Amino acid sequence: MAKRLILCNCSGSQSIEPKVFEGRENLRCSRVHSELCGRELDIAAKEISSGEAIIACQQEAQKFRELAEELSVAPPEFVDIRDRAGWTESPEPGPKMAALVAEAQVAQPPVKTFDISSEGQCLILGRSDVAIAAAERLSEALAVTLLLDPGEELPLDRRFETLRGRLKTVTGAFGQFDVALDAVELLNPAGRGGFATTAPRDAAKTRCDIILDLSGNAPLFPAPEKRDGYLRADPGSQKAVADAVFEAAQLIGTFEKTLFLTLEQHLCAHSRAGQTGCSNCLDICPTGAILPAGDHVDIDPLVCAGCGACSSLCPSGAIKYDAPPVATVNTRVRTLAETFLKAGGENPVLLVHDDSHGAEMIALSARFGRGLPGNVLPLSVGALTGFGHAEMLAALASGFCAVHILAAPRTERDPIRREIALAQAMGGATRLFLLDVDTPDAMSDALYDAETTPQQVEPVLLMGDRRQVARMAAKSLLGPQDAPVPLPENAPYGAVLVYTDACTLCLSCVSLCPSGALVDNPDKPELRFQEDACLQCGLCANICPEKAISLQPRFDPSDDVMKLQTLNEEEPFCCIECGAPFGVKSTVEKIVEKLAGKHSMFADSDTGRLIQMCDDCRVKAQYHSTDNPFASADRPKVRTTDDYFSKRRDH
Known part of the structure; x- marks a missing residue:
């Protein structure tokens, strides 16, 4: 319709x-x-x-x-064509309006969610002069437990539970906080005068749905503002405390939590055989939602705040941002560029912003300032750090002349800078920028003053996963290259270098390579490598017993990266009995030189020959030797009932 x-x-x-x-x-x-x-x-x-x-x-x-x-x-x-296009100093906003309308029609897949239930069990932390008043107000809406430090005076209010103790550990998130306490003193309300308490006891555990932290101490969690159900306020600010109390009172019932990420564990390159490889997601996650789980990682959806940094840094694509999927974002970007150019616009620039702070900055600039330039097309995304190097390169290859990422106050800058540096090395040099300003006027001025170099590359249609999109876009932007382009350290593209003098072709690297970039040759001792599949996870270098492997971050836009190349090969050793090739000739000869006639197990010539035989011939030789380890004594005769009776008669 x-x-x-x-x-x-x-x-x-x-x-x-x-x-x-x-x-x-x-x-x-x-x-x-x-x-x-x-x-x-x-x-x-x-x-x-x-x-x-x-x-x-x-x-x-x-x-x-x-x-x-x-x-x-x-x-x-x-669709907003006024704040984002119509209110501007630029004389011709028409092409931009057309692009924004077209982008608004891109179908958005449904967001996946799950339910979180809160019964309103609230734990309040803080000094008695602030926390008691908060507990009194919240007791009408929630089931409140007030935790005071040892020695603090207990309130005589029984509308909420009170105890004294020391907070030991807290884990979990909204609806499922697990709390461990030491030196716990439970209240005894019986008797006259002030309330008494039990003797202090350690190792107490409890669970709550909400934590209201009015202690003024260091936060209980990393990135506390991203931990659902954890409300923290400065006890010295009455407004901050009142706002936190009001917000806590609303957190009872059933709530929807977005599933921001999908995880394909079989693609994860975290570790193999006890050796750690890639840890990008573990290092970058601000909330601690990602934890090691054997050879892969696991994501706690309750703790995940959806910043998307892990998905942009994941080299294998095991972690994918799904709210919305990256393919939808790329479709929106391509639609903006295509429609703008088709409508007569020139030199389009993409402004990536979040859907709260960035949208407000644009609205304020339009209403009270210069607005956005006519060639700057805004793209609202839920997670700025999820807009990684693949999306940046895709935007340039779709026809944009430059990409500016507008940081919000709480945006993690390091992942964005890292991805910009990688995308710049892969063809986006001088076209990618982190716009870190604090006022709408400063944003507008920076965009109006920015020099825009016309794009010399014809827009290309990008398909596939993030690695494929990044490769196709970079190949288009870089053009023909005489040599591979060097990349920053920890880049997910590159080559494996093998020091052949040290490599014994044990092929342990092949068995543990998570992406199949390293393979062997079933017909002869040979180590082969496909550069396009290499994640630069480092597992091969970590597992190599001879330390013969190193990594070289680089990007080769040629089609040679799709081919298997030989890193090391040697002549096989042929069995001295049947002539079948097995093992590596140099290795077998070294073993013979060190063991034959010198080691007690290979002292004579017959046992020394075993080293030079294939598996089948070695078994046969052992079986027919005088000290055959497979030989055994004659099978004992089966004793019958008659044997027992005849033995008794003999006695």
């Missing part, structure tokens, strides 16, 4: 040319209205009733949703 784009120039404050939206399949345009949210609300009601409306206004989305509810119809779709 064709959608109908409902246009409004917001009391004449922006210029809209309906013709820039024409020609798109499944899209029709209304005339340009002036005040859909006010005196023309009846027109909006009629359009919404049709069930096909896309309202070109985001500011009054709530009003239009309420109107749809009154009309008993499904709420309309929305």
